[in-house]
Amino acid sequence: xxxxxxxxxxxxxxxxxxxxxxxxxxxxxxxxxxxxxxxxxxxxxxxxxxxxxxxxxxxxxxxxxxxxxxxxxxxxxxxxxxxxxxxxxxxxxxxxxxxxxxxxxxxxxxxxxxxxxxxxxxxxxxxxxxxxxxxxxxxxxxxxxxxxxxxxxxxxxxxxxxxxxxxxxxxxxxxxxxxxxxxxxxxxxxxxxxxxxxxxxxxxxxxxxxxxxxxxxxxxxxxxxxxxxxxxxxxxxxxxxxxxxxxxxxxxxxxxxxxxxxxxxxxxxxxxxxxxxxxxxxxxxxxxxxxxxxxxxxxxxxxxxxxxxxxxxxxxxxxxxxxxxxxxxxxxxxxxxxxxxxxxxxxxxxxxxxxxxxxxxxxxxxxxxxxxxxxxxxxxxxxxxxxxxxxxxxxxxxxxxxxxxxxxxxxxxxxxxxxxxxxxxxxxxxxxxxxxxxxxxxxxxxxxxxxxxxxxxxxxxxxxxxxxxxxxxxxxxxxxxxxxxxxxxxxxxxxxxxxxxxxxxxxxxxxxxxxxxxxxxxxxxxxxxxxxxxxxxxxxxxxxxxxxxxxxxxxxxxxxxxxxxxxxxxxxxxxxxxxxxxxxxxxxxxxxxxxxxxxxxxxxxxxxxxxxxxxxxxxxxxxxxxxxxxxxxxxxxxxxxxxxxxxxxxxxxxxxxxxxxxxxxxxxxxxxxxxxxxxxxxxxxxxxxxxxxxxxxxxxxxxxxxxxxxxxxxxxxxxxxxxxxxxxxxxxxxxxxxxxxxxxxxxxxxxxxxxxxxxxxxxxxxxxxxxxxxxxxxxxxxxxxxxxxxxxxxxxxxxxxxxxxxxxxxxxxxxxxxxxxxxxxxxxxxxxxxxxxxxxxxxxxxxxxxxxxxxxxxxxxxxxxxxxxxxxxxxxxxxxxxxxxxxxxxxxxxxxxxxxxxxxxxxxxxxxxxxxxxxxxxxxxxxxxxxxxxxxxxxxxxxxxxxxxxxxxxxxxxxxxxxxxxxxxxxxxx
Numbered sequence: 020x021x022x023x024x025x026x027x028x029x030x031x032x033x034x035x036x037x038x039x040x041x042x043x044x045x046x047x048x049x050x051x052x053x054x055x056x057x058x059x060x061x062x063x064x065x066x067x068x069x070x071x072x073x074x075x076x077x078x079x080x081x082x083x084x085x086x087x088x089x090x091x092x093x094x095x096x097x098x099x100x101x102x103x104x105x106x107x108x109x110x111x112x113x114x115x116x117x118x119x120x121x122x123x124x125x126x127x128x129x130x131x132x133x134x135x136x137x138x139x140x141x142x143x144x145x146x147x148x149x150x151x152x153x154x155x156x157x158x159x160x161x162x163x164x165x166x167x168x169x170x171x172x173x174x175x176x177x178x179x180x181x182x183x184x185x186x187x188x189x190x191x192x193x194x195x196x197x198x199x200x201x202x203x204x205x206x207x208x209x210x211x212x213x214x215x216x217x218x219x220x221x222x223x224x225x226x227x228x229x230x231x232x233x234x235x236x237x238x239x240x241x242x243x244x245x246x247x248x249x250x251x252x253x254x255x256x257x258x259x260x261x262x263x264x265x266x267x268x269x270x271x272x273x274x275x276x277x278x279x280x281x282x283x284x285x286x287x288x289x290x291x292x293x294x295x296x297x298x299x300x301x302x303x304x305x306x307x308x309x310x311x312x313x314x315x316x317x318x319x320x321x322x323x324x325x326x327x328x329x330x331x332x333x334x335x336x337x338x339x340x341x342x343x344x345x346x347x348x349x350x351x352x353x354x355x356x357x358x359x360x361x362x363x364x365x366x367x368x369x370x371x372x373x374x375x376x377x378x379x380x381x382x383x384x385x386x387x388x389x390x391x392x393x394x395x396x397x398x399x400x401x402x403x404x405x406x407x408x409x410x411x412x413x414x415x416x417x418x419x420x421x422x423x424x425x426x427x428x429x430x431x432x433x434x435x436x437x438x439x440x441x442x443x444x445x446x447x448x449x450x451x452x453x454x455x456x457x458x459x460x461x462x463x464x465x466x467x468x469x470x471x472x473x474x475x476x477x478x479x480x481x482x483x484x485x486x487x488x489x490x491x492x493x494x495x496x497x498x499x500x501x502x503x504x505x506x507x508x509x510x511x512x513x514x515x516x517x518x519x520x521x522x523x524x525x526x527x528x529x530x531x532x533x534x535x536x537x538x539x540x541x542x543x544x545x546x547x548x549x550x551x552x553x554x555x556x557x558x559x560x561x562x563x564x565x566x567x568x569x570x571x572x573x574x575x576x577x578x579x580x581x582x583x584x585x586x587x588x589x590x591x592x593x594x595x596x597x598x599x600x601x602x603x604x605x606x607x608x609x610x611x612x613x614x615x616x617x618x619x620x621x622x623x624x625x626x627x628x629x630x631x632x633x634x635x636x637x638x639x640x641x642x643x644x645x646x647x648x649x650x651x652x653x654x655x656x657x658x659x660x661x662x663x664x665x666x667x668x669x670x671x672x673x674x675x676x677x678x679x680x681x682x683x684x685x686x687x688x689x690x691x692x693x694x695x696x697x698x699x700x701x702x703x704x705x706x707x708x709x710x711x712x713x714x715x716x717x718x719x720x721x722x723x724x725x726x727x728x729x730x731x732x733x734x735x736x737x738x739x740x741x742x743x744x745x746x747x748x749x750x751x752x753x754x755x756x757x758x759x760x761x762x763x764x765x766x767x768x769x770x771x772x773x774x775x776x777x778x779x780x781x782x783x784x785x786x787x788x789x790x791x792x793x794x795x796x797x798x799x800x801x802x803x804x805x806x807x808x809x810x811x812x813x814x815x816x817x818x819x820x821x822x823x824x825x826x827x828x829x830x831x832x833x834x835x836x837x838x839x840x841x842x843x844x845x846x847x848x849x850x851x852x853x854x855x856x857x858x859x860x861x862x863x864x865x866x867x868x869x870x871x872x873x874x875x876x877x878x879x880x881x882x883x884x885x886x887x888x889x890x891x892x893x894x895x896x897x898x899x900x901x902x903x904x905x906x907x908x909x910x911x912x913x914x915x916x917x918x919x920x921x922x923x924x925x926x927x928x929x930x931x932x933x934x935x936x937x938x939x940x941x942x943x944x945x946x947x948x949x950x951x952x953x954x955x956x957x958x959x960x961x962x963x964x965x966x967x968x969x970x971x972x973x974x975x976x977x978x979x980x981x982x983x984x985x986x987x988x989x990x991x992x993x
Contacts, residue, residue, distance in 0.1 A: 085174040126154040151175040228264040244844035297349025312899030329354040366902035368730035375731040377507035383744040387735040388418035390710035400439040405451040412455040417735035418465040463510035467517040481623045519633040521625030656687040677705030685710040695719030703804035705743040716911035721891040729896035768929040772854040774922040781844040793844030794877035800834040804864035816853040841877040865894040
């Protein structure tokens with residue numbers, strides 16, 4: 020039981036030995052997705068005395084350490100600024116310092132071994148560096164070079180300094196964490212901790228009282244950002260003896276007044292019986308059933324225990340005051356407030372502790388996927404690091420990417436070729452993946468290889484993976500004579516390699532000629548896919564480097580870079596000010612001039628592609644597209660080009676393909692700043708792996724986080740909507756898939772309401788000065804997976820903030836905003852009910868997003884700056900009723916105490932167009948039959964006019980699209 024839950028009551032009355040709030044407790048209390056765990060909280064266990072930690076004088080003055088980079092080692096003085104809680108090694112350069120609050124992890128010993136190996140050349144001459152090696156991973160709010168996280172590597176001169184630094188970092192982190200967590204509580208324990216910290220700063224002869232200046236400073240340090248008038252009013256009410264200062268009991272009264280939740284008190288008074296002093300059990304269960312949307316009857320014993328848990332402490336306290344009679348069970352206001360904050364009332368379903376069942380074929384799941392996983396920042400000049408793999412794996416990613424190039428001494432390296440990105444050893448990447456692959460999920464991990472290595476180094480790659488992964492590496496199919504992919508359940512704790520198929524042998528071609536369409540035409544050792552092209556005649560001459568072209572993983576356009584600042588280099592077709600339209604045109608032109616420059620895959624490496632064998636795209640009706648273990652990869656630009664031409668035939672073929680086979684889509688090469696697309700566009704077409712740049716926490720990444728945030732979704736696998744997969748009880752045939760894909764799907768009417776009640780302890784971003792008041796307002800938006808954007812969604816309440824054309828859906832969501840609350844970032848009350856209605860074929864692909872903004876002048880809406888906080892959720896995952904939503908910053912880290920208090924209500928979906936009953940004798944769709952069905956809708960003259968107006972080229976183009984062919988110049992990953 021955490022301090023957050025029970026510090027409402029005296030420590031003497033109820034003490035279970037747990038006196039502080041641990042990271043997992045607080046994350047559970049808010050029901051957050053722990054994928055992006057905030058820095059210092061990650062390693063906190065136990066407690067401290069509640070006093071500020073004692074910091075060594077030598078650390079504050081500075082200790083000489085050896086700082087290690089890839090290129091060199093440097094001796095420098097590093098010190099801890101205790102007042103501002105930051106580590107510095109150059110006081111005049113803000114990039115040479117970081118705040119303790121931004122620390123994500125401190126790695127030592129075996130946990131830092133991969134860095135010792137990676138930087139071994141720079142650490143030459145140092146005896147046993149691993150025993151004194153310290154790696155600090157911290158967030159970079161400034162996003163220097165596009166990176167959201169940075170690493171600092173130091174070697175201590177001796178064991179004493181090593182322990183001094185690591186212990187102090189832990190103590191300071193824990194102290195600051197507990198200080199902020201204390202504010203979430205409302206009881207004596209939390210307030211006493213704050214008081215004791217202040218008294219430590221006073222001289223022994225000073226009276227233990229706090230004046231208004233001290234109160235103002237405390238509130239500022241605790242991010243209590245309310246107006247001066249509000250603070251003064253609370254201070255005056257607590258200062259009952261009119262001494263202009265507060266002793267401890269008065270300070271306790273002041274803090275309780277500041278932190279009292281009037282919005283919750285009104286709810287509590289409306290729920291409990293008017294004549295009763297507290298809320299009884301029947302009233303509480305009725306509240307759960309009717310307001311919170313809980314099926315109480317399903318587990319009534321559990322909810323009885325929840326009520327007992329939150330009403331027990333007041334009864335115990337009452338029993339200590341009077342032992343004459345047993346106190347009446349009841350939930351007080353403070354207990355009810357604590358319940359609303361607790362893990363028992365999380366906004367998203369808890370991770371399932373029991374066994375999760377994922378028994379459908381792999382192709383019927385959305386899979387949490389990463390693109391260019393090794394990068395910490397931009398695509399062109401970012402840093403490659405094994406830390407990036409640790410980060411995404413601990414956040415639940417189930418598909419990572421490795422771009423492999425020839426390295427020195429016969430050892431392959433990982434980098435974004437033909438750019439200014441740094442490189443790391445392939446063996447280090449594999450070692451890190453092996454260590455962290457199944458820490459967050461036991462379900463299969465897919466490694467997408469883009470190979471640019473020669474034959475010898477490809478063999479080395481295969482040997483490294485076999486050695487490091489051991490029994491986890493899948494080397495052969497788990498069942499013979501399969502016609503479909505296995506399920507995630509069958510592939511637990513297995514690592515799958517996605518790699519291009521090796522060239523065909525004569526035996527392969529003979530087997531292909533005798534194979535039957537619709538069945539696996541090749542054995543696993545004899546892939547059906549054609550050998551990838553090795554035509555390197557059109558190698559791109561980069562203005563940055565003269566190394567072989569890198570296409571990661573797509574057939575990158577030759578001019579997606581801009582000229583580096585300050586450079587006089589100029590290349591034909593490369594412009595630093597290319598517009599989006601010009602860029603797209605240049606992309607198309609570049610693709611006509613060159614082919615993919617990836618390596619021909621050798622058999623030892625190609626044979627590792629058991630269930631994820633990459634093949635070159637030649638059409639959805641091609642023989643290769645019938646091999647159940649193949650996978651297509653497309654850039655978003657190529658995929659969008661075909662899906663945006665309003666050709667329903669081709670869209671249907673894509674959906675049909677993705678019912679049985681795997682597909683991966685990745686960001687276009689022009690996203691040099693590592694931005695992301697909207698994954699909804701690809702999920703709605705059945706794409707299993709919508710790969711994103713995880714280092715950028717933009718809208719696309721927020722939606723991806725929300726997709727895999729709740730309950731069993733946190734395994735990294737989410738079952739597709741029924742409309743995008745094949746029925747479980749029917750045999751799989753092409754005729755069945757045709758009929759399911761191309762019959763008209765019925766729409767559902769989705770209606771829900773969100774009452775944005777209040778916010779708690781909104782923190783300033785570093786762009787908001789402490790001299791400027793916070794004037795918050797909230798924008799609420801809905802995202803859906805519908806191509807048709809207009810007239811499918813509507814909203815009531817709040818102020819409209821949607822696009823001027825009123826569009827909603829992919830690319831232009833329906834958006835509403837609340838009023839502005841002036842000069843109150845601590846507990847602003849909005850009281851803004853909003854209702855939204857949507858027509859969609861995919862109710863499970865509706866996402867909602869709250870964004871908290873600051874109005875600089877308190878009057879005008881201004882979204883030009885960085886938002887204060889945001890939270891995104893899948894509508895189907897949100898639980899109903901009164902919930903506290905966790906809030907995240909622009910890096911995707913959760914604010915410790917900030918939250919939004921809302922009331923959510925969802926209505927049952929209503930069918931707008933009922934699906935026709937499935938007919939096993941249904942005739943497969945054809946273009947002719949569809950045209951025949953459309954004839955009655957047109958007059959005879961209009962029909963013939965439409966037919967004969969088509970030019971021969973249009974008819975030829977339509978015929979090609981019916982056969983499912985992309986343009987030959989399409990950018991595809993081989």
